[in-house]
Amino acid sequence: MYVAPGGVAADTGTVDTVATSEFRATRLAVPGVATTVGYRSTGLPQGTHLGLPSPYLTFIFSLEGPVETTFDPDRGADDRQATTILLSGLHTSPAFVVQPERQSGIQLAINPLASRALFGVPAGELPLVGEGEDVLGSAAERLRQRLMQELPWEQGFAEVGRYLRRRLEDSRTPPPRAELVAGWTWIARHRGSGSMEGLSRHVHLGPRQLSTLFDREFGVSPKRLSRLMRFHNAKRRVVATTHGSGESVADIAADCGYADHSHLVREFREFTSLSPTGWLEHERRNVQAETYPYPED
Incomplete structure (x- = not known):
């Protein structure tokens, strides 16, 4: 889920200030952390934007107010969950995700295989959206308070890196089963386009047992995880068209393993509520924030 500012926004009013956004991305030398993005924005139109499905876990330290999130916008403000971590x-x-006029934070994309070591539980036991302090304890909030002291990005990233490395060193949670590590890696290597039969043969597990183990470990079935990875790959390629890649949506669909152009559009509508071109139009101002690599990268 990507929730930094600049996503799909629906204006609910006007603001007098000019919107400005700053993004700073880095790679922390911490096993299991795919990317780390610092973001700071002011003058944003108040509204909502989309946190999109991803093959990564999302971990955010909000440095302004809480992040307010819901999966059902029709239920109103009472259904929103406000989290500072x-x-x-x-x-x-x-x-x-509610988009206030000001936002600032550090967002990390975490490989689900690292959930046990970093968070103490399998990814499948994490909430869809939850307060990180409830899982990580008060040390996480103390870190957030330090990050709120307007540290330079590099210093803030270093603080987060030290905190996560300590959690890895102190972890006593057993790692995921070898078959699950092999299965997740196989799906990533095939960028979500491999068959479920091929996956079962690779890990030497029957489809039913494999699905049970994946649901327990990751919170999604192997087929669902494959769809997330395929969509993630296709979304990156759609973003690349804004930098002159020259690919059409039909080209991307064929190369990413979709049956045809319409299949990719249906997948985009399910995961984003918009078509590829519609999503890109809303995202165009801040596609620079789409920095997550593919899981295999």
């Missing part, structure tokens, strides 16, 4: 498991529908 957001920790999100895998999900396959968009999260609707």
Whole structure:
């Protein structure tokens, strides 16, 4: 789930200030951390934007106010969950995130295989959206308070890196089963386009047992995880068209393993509520924030 500012926004009013956004991305030398993005924005139109499904767990230290999120915008403000340290498991529908006028934070994409070591529980036991302090304890909030002291990005990233490395060193949670590590890696290597039969043969487990183990460990079935990875790959390629890749949506669909152009559009509508071109139009101002690599990268 990506919830930094600049997502799909629906204006609910006007602001007099000019919107400005800053993104700073880095790679922490911490096993299991795919990317780390610092973001700071002011003058944003108040509204909502989409936190999209991803094959990563989302971990955010909000440095302004809480992040307010819901998966059902029709239920109103009472259904929103406000978190200052957001920790999100895998999900396959968009999260609707309130976009205030000011936002600042550090967001990490976490490989689900690292959930046990970093968070003490399998990814499948994490909430769709939850308060990170409830899982990580008061040390996480103390770190957030230090990060709120307007540290330079590099210093803030270093603080987060030290905190996560300590958690890895102190972890006593057993790692995932070898078959699950092999299965997740196989799906990533095939970028979500491998068959379930091929996956079962690779890990020497029957489809039913494999599905049970994946649901327990990751919170999604092997087929769902494959769809997330395939969508993630296709979304990156759609973003690349804004940088002159020259690919059409039909080209991307064929190369990413979709049956045809319409299949990719249906997948985009399920995961984003918009078509590829519609999503890109809303995201165009801040596609620079789409920095997550593919899981295999």
